[in-house]
Amino acid sequence: MAKTNPITFIQQVRAEVSKVVWPTRREVLLTTVMVFIMAALTAAFFSLVDILIRSGLQGVLALFG
Template sequence: MAKTNPVQFVQQVRAEVSKISWPTRREVLLTTVMVFIMAAITALFFALVDILIRTGLQGLLGMFG
């Protein structure tokens, strides 16, 4: 494994960081809002599925129980 002195390492890190395409504040805000919206929709979906399964099982067990 090649050894790199600390100065070269910092130079290489700075060169790599300068290549990164950083998102704008607007892009970060939009994607954050979209994540929260999708999380809420997913939670609502699974809550409804849970209610339907619970109701179905209670009806089924009530018929045969």
């Protein structure tokens, strides 16, 4: 593995960092809102599935229990 001069390394790091495209405030806000919406929808879906499975099991246990 070749060793690099520290000055060259810092120059390379600065060149790579300058290529980074940072998101705008609006993009960050929209992405955050979408994450919260998807989390709420997922929670509602799994709550509904849980209620359906629970009531189904209670019905089966009431018949055979």
